[in-house]
Amino acid sequence: MTKQELFENIKRKQSFLCVGLDTDFKKIPEHLYEEEDPIYAFNKAIVDATARYCVAYKPNTAFYESLGTKGLWALEKTIEYIRTKYPDQFIILDAKRGDIGNTSEMYAKSAFEHLKATAITVAPYMGEDSVSPFLNYPKKWVILLALTSNKGSQDFQLVEDANGEKLFEKVLKKSQEWGTDEQLMYVVGATQGSMFADIRKHAPNHFLLVPGVGAQGGSLEEVVKYGMNKECGLLVNSSRAIIYADSSESFASAASIEAKKVQTEMAKYLQAII
Amino acid sequence: MTKQELFENIKRKQSFLCVGLDTDFKKIPEHLYEEEDPIYAFNKAIVDATARYCVAYKPNTAFYESLGTKGLWALEKTIEYIRTKYPDQFIILDAKRGDIGNTSEMYAKSAFEHLKATAITVAPYMGEDSVSPFLNYPKKWVILLALTSNKGSQDFQLVEDANGEKLFEKVLKKSQEWGTDEQLMYVVGATQGSMFADIRKHAPNHFLLVPGVGAQGGSLEEVVKYGMNKECGLLVNSSRAIIYADSSESFASAASIEAKKVQTEMAKYLQAII
Numbered sequence: 066m067t068k069q070e071l072f073e074n075i076k077r078k079q080s081f082l083c084v085g086l087d088t089d090f091k092k093i094p095e096h097l098y099e100e101e102d103p104i105y106a107f108n109k110a111i112v113d114a115t116a117r118y119c120v121a122y123k124p125n126t127a128f129y130e131s132l133g134t135k136g137l138w139a140l141e142k143t144i145e146y147i148r149t150k151y152p153d154q155f156i157i158l159d160a161k162r163g164d165i166g167n168t169s170e171m172y173a174k175s176a177f178e179h180l181k182a183t184a185i186t187v188a189p190y191m192g193e194d195s196v197s198p199f200l201n202y203p204k205k206w207v208i209l210l211a212l213t214s215n216k217g218s219q220d221f222q223l224v225e226d227a228n229g230e231k232l233f234e235k236v237l238k239k240s241q242e243w244g245t246d247e248q249l250m251y252v253v254g255a256t257q258g259s260m261f262a263d264i265r266k267h268a269p270n271h272f273l274l275v276p277g278v279g280a281q282g283g284s285l286e287e288v289v290k291y292g293m294n295k296e297c298g299l300l301v302n303s304s305r306a307i308i309y310a311d312s313s314e315s316f317a318s319a320a321s322i323e324a325k326k327v328q329t330e331m332a333k334y335l336q337a338i339i
Numbered sequence: 340m341t342k343q344e345l346f347e348n349i350k351r352k353q354s355f356l357c358v359g360l361d362t363d364f365k366k367i368p369e370h371l372y373e374e375e376d377p378i379y380a381f382n383k384a385i386v387d388a389t390a391r392y393c394v395a396y397k398p399n400t401a402f403y404e405s406l407g408t409k410g411l412w413a414l415e416k417t418i419e420y421i422r423t424k425y426p427d428q429f430i431i432l433d434a435k436r437g438d439i440g441n442t443s444e445m446y447a448k449s450a451f452e453h454l455k456a457t458a459i460t461v462a463p464y465m466g467e468d469s470v471s472p473f474l475n476y477p478k479k480w481v482i483l484l485a486l487t488s489n490k491g492s493q494d495f496q497l498v499e500d501a502n503g504e505k506l507f508e509k510v511l512k513k514s515q516e517w518g519t520d521e522q523l524m525y526v527v528g529a530t531q532g533s534m535f536a537d538i539r540k541h542a543p544n545h546f547l548l549v550p551g552v553g554a555q556g557g558s559l560e561e562v563v564k565y566g567m568n569k570e571c572g573l574l575v576n577s578s579r580a581i582i583y584a585d586s587s588e589s590f591a592s593a594a595s596i597e598a599k600k601v602q603t604e605m606a607k608y609l610q611a612i613i
Contacts, residue, residue, distance in 0.1 A: 127446045130446065137407065137411050161438050164401060165488070168401045171402050179404075179407050188435070191484070192495055194489050195489065215440065215468050215469065216468050219466065220467055220513055221509065222464065222465075226498055226499060232506065235495065
């Protein structure tokens with residue numbers, strides 16, 4: 066998907082919501098245990114209930130890997146389902162990968178050729194040759210970790226060099242030598258709302274994937290205030306608050322209501338730019 | 340496995356070799372394509388041919404993931420085979436994982452409960468709460484990226500803070516607040532031989548996993564000179580130079596010869612400490 070196509074989807078759907086598919090076997094409604102593939106059945110119902118309110122889905126690979134081949138099979142089917150039934154959705158494989166070149170090539174092959182995701186999250190610690198193999202796929206995206214939403218983000222990401230430049234700022238600057246804003250997005254945690262102004266100094270035109278709204282405590286209003294640009298430039302993720310809104314047989318309609326609630330708020334903020 | 344048990348294995352086998360199972364479908368001998376599971380058949384033969392010369396195996400998850408569920412199945416069977424037939428082997432899942440706490444918990448579950456590996460490689464960018472869930476398993480290990488062997492390691496790992504401390508040094512120091520040298524090892528690339536002296540200032544007692552000997556160009560002699568401590572403290576990995584030593588039907592005996600060659604050199608270096 067191109068950046069322009071993503072922006073068109075955002076305008077048409079009045080939403081920049083990404084629904085995180087952190088599907089945990091222990092948290093899905095018990096009546097689904099009777100299904101042949103409970104994880105896939107859950108995801109399918111969640112996707113059908115929320116697709117009209119979001120522009121992206123973000124399955125988190127850890128949750129599927131923890132179930133072994135069964136889980137990977139559910140992941141494959143989920144992505145295939147979204148691609149087929151909702152081809153306008155931007156599908157992010159949240160995998161935080163990154164390794165030496167020949168290994169990153171394998172991860173890229175897995176994400177883009179095998180699973181056919183639109184984007185993958187990548188960790189920057191190993192530098193350029195660990196990231197660039199993911200950039201060789203036209204219309205596919207790398208979403209590089211910059212400033213994350215967890216407490217541990219303070220351990221290294223905020224460390225300043227001799228010139229006062231923080232590590233995450235260095236990641237933003239350096240990585241722009243590797244790819245354009247048509248290939249690269251950044252993960253920026255919503256719990257650090259005021260930092261968005263700083264991020265936008267270094268990456269005014271890039272899309273930012275923003276986790277941490279909802280369960281992790283970030284405010285959508287603040288993210289928009291400091292982070293939105295003229296092409297929106299934001300994909301805001303919500304996982305638990307939407308997919309686990311209800312654990313009864315009405316889980317899907319509860320998810321739909323929660324997604325709609327976020328979309329309605331987003332539509333309001335989008336008025337400023339469209 | 341405890342640190343002492345690992346050291347006993349090293350002394351008994353006169354080896355600190357780790358064989359990297361970077362098994363690429365395109366590189367295995369063609370006659371294996373007739374097998375029901377060519378990847379597993381290749382790994383099984385390589386393991387049988389090299390187990391007496393090494394103390395560890397390191398399957399690289401990327402290579403298996405790129406084949407989808409089929410690949411993951413081959414990975415599961417490979418680890419199970421090593422665990423059952425060669426229970427003294429230290430099995431490293433080279434996965435470079437790391438995410439927010441609840442997600443790292445899932446990766447830990449996958450590596451240690453599902454796949455039953457002894458250790459997993461983890462990327463430090465997201466800090467303490469992305470690493471600590473992996474440290475909750477007794478006798479299991481986290482191998483944290485410190486200074487890697489690729490060119491891109493220079494992009495961020497060598498950046499100095501205002502006090503001249505490099506990022507990888509900060510990772511070494513900070514992570515020692517999270518776990519002991521009975522739980523934590525570090526990845527240190529062999530292509531940066533002289534840096535080992537610096538690493539040992541910060542982590543005198545830790546085991547170091549050293550990739551980059553062989554195909555990536557590092558020298559074993561230099562690694563030993565600067566990196567070995569009184570409990571050896573080194574696991575030196577070789578992947579391609581051993582497992583792809585020959586692409587004919589004699590691939591396994593060629594791998595055995597290459598592994599023995601490395602082991603013989605290691606035995607010589609071990610005389611200094613045992």
